[in-house]
Amino acid sequence: MPPIQTSELTKYYGDVRGVEDLSFAVEEGEVFGFLGPNGAGKTTTIRTLMGFQSPTGGTATVLGADIRDGAALREVRADVGYLPSEPSFNENVTGRRLLDYHGSLRGDIRSDEMLELFDPPLDRKVREYSRGNKQMLAIVMAFMHDPDVLIMDEPTSGLDPLKQEQLLEFIRTEQQRGKTFFFSSHILSEVRKVCDRVAIIRDGHLVELEDVESLLDRSGKIVRARLSGDLDPDALALDGVHDIEVSSDGSEDGDEGDGETAIAKSEATSVTFTYTGAYEPMLRQLLEYEIFDLTIEEAPLEDVFMRFYGENPAERVEAVENGKPVDSEIEEGAEEADV
Numbered sequence: 001m002p003p004i005q006t007s008e009l010t011k012y013y014g015d016v017r018g019v020e021d022l023s024f025a026v027e028e029g030e031v032f033g034f035l036g037p038n039g040a041g042k043t044t045t046i047r048t049l050m051g052f053q054s055p056t057g058g059t060a061t062v063l064g065a066d067i068r069d070g071a072a073l074r075e076v077r078a079d080v081g082y083l084p085s086e087p088s089f090n091e092n093v094t095g096r097r098l099l100d101y102h103g104s105l106r107g108d109i110r111s112d113e114m115l116e117l118f119d120p121p122l123d124r125k126v127r128e129y130s131r132g133n134k135q136m137l138a139i140v141m142a143f144m145h146d147p148d149v150l151i152m153d154e155p156t157s158g159l160d161p162l163k164q165e166q167l168l169e170f171i172r173t174e175q176q177r178g179k180t181f182f183f184s185s186h187i188l189s190e191v192r193k194v195c196d197r198v199a200i201i202r203d204g205h206l207v208e209l210e211d212v213e214s215l216l217d218r219s220g221k222i223v224r225a226r227l228s229g230d231l232d233p234d235a236l237a238l239d240g241v242h243d244i245e246v247s248s249d250g251s252e253d254g255d256e257g258d259g260e261t262a263i264a265k266s267e268a269t270s271v272t273f274t275y276t277g278a279y280e281p282m283l284r285q286l287l288e289y290e291i292f293d294l295t296i297e298e299a300p301l302e303d304v305f306m307r308f309y310g311e312n313p314a315e316r317v318e319a320v321e322n323g324k325p326v327d328s329e330i331e332e333g334a335e336e337a338d339v
């Protein structure tokens, strides 16, 4: 049985939809990213999985324990690490005291090791902690009992770039030790770095679930070329060419450059497009011109996600869940409320 599995998981707060009909499984040893814009339902899902609130419909299991069964959940707690989105602690005691207490409840197998990587000032009272210090303390608590499954809500939030990188590196190492991760994020670069698969949630619905590599493959490459002479966009009307933009150099580019550039500018055309086909026919086509510059790079993950996140429904790809299109005309009002 997968360590985390949800089945039509639904949570409403009164009339406000948190999440609806979420069905997915997180496989053992995978790093599973859970992405979505503000108010999409990430924290709702995580808190429901942790048993802090009851689902309105459907259910889920964590290490086989039904989240509606408090006793079963308590039994698996020792094997689950949890990092909340905004860790809050008793502010009047020291970090060390909190770690000791947490250790007495869940066990302490590796706090010393964790504290070498994430080092909040343990002898100070938590009320003196910065946001980043609190996050580090929470990270140590999430891992110190060496759980098999980690459920984390925006784990890098509040950390400086170095610590963010350290945490991602740590996640990769832990994955190699067989740990399973489920974490929410807005940060695409971190998803790219560590996740095997991502689920994208919007307006409480799952709109995509795919491995990161396939998402990127599907989104194609961005080709940018600067070519000699005038270019007829139709000349590049190949299968797989999308969103082509052509401009003659100098019209948009305010850079004066040196003499050489100025000559090239007057004779050059810049072309940018997204390409999802095989390289050869596209390159043959470009070679009809003299090529001054050519770059081919992976489409940014941002572009891929904007297709799912886009505010304008017409920009979104068709949302599909369980083979059925999901209604994208759902009311937006609920997104305004604070968590």
Ligand SMILES: Nc1ncnc2c1ncn2[C@@H]1O[C@H](COP(=O)(O)OP(=O)(O)OP(=O)(O)O)[C@@H](O)[C@H]1O
Pocket: 013, 016, 017, 018, 019, 036, 037, 038, 039, 040, 041, 042, 043, 044, 045, 334, 335, 336, 337, 338, 339
């Ligand atoms: N305790 C609550 N009472 C009422 N509505 C809530 C509550 N918690 C969340 N919601 C609503 O549920 C929806 C999902 O919120 P949730 O916090 O799960 O989103 P999120 O994806 O975690 O957002 P963010 O990225 O901003 O943290 C939102 O419309 C939110 O306003």
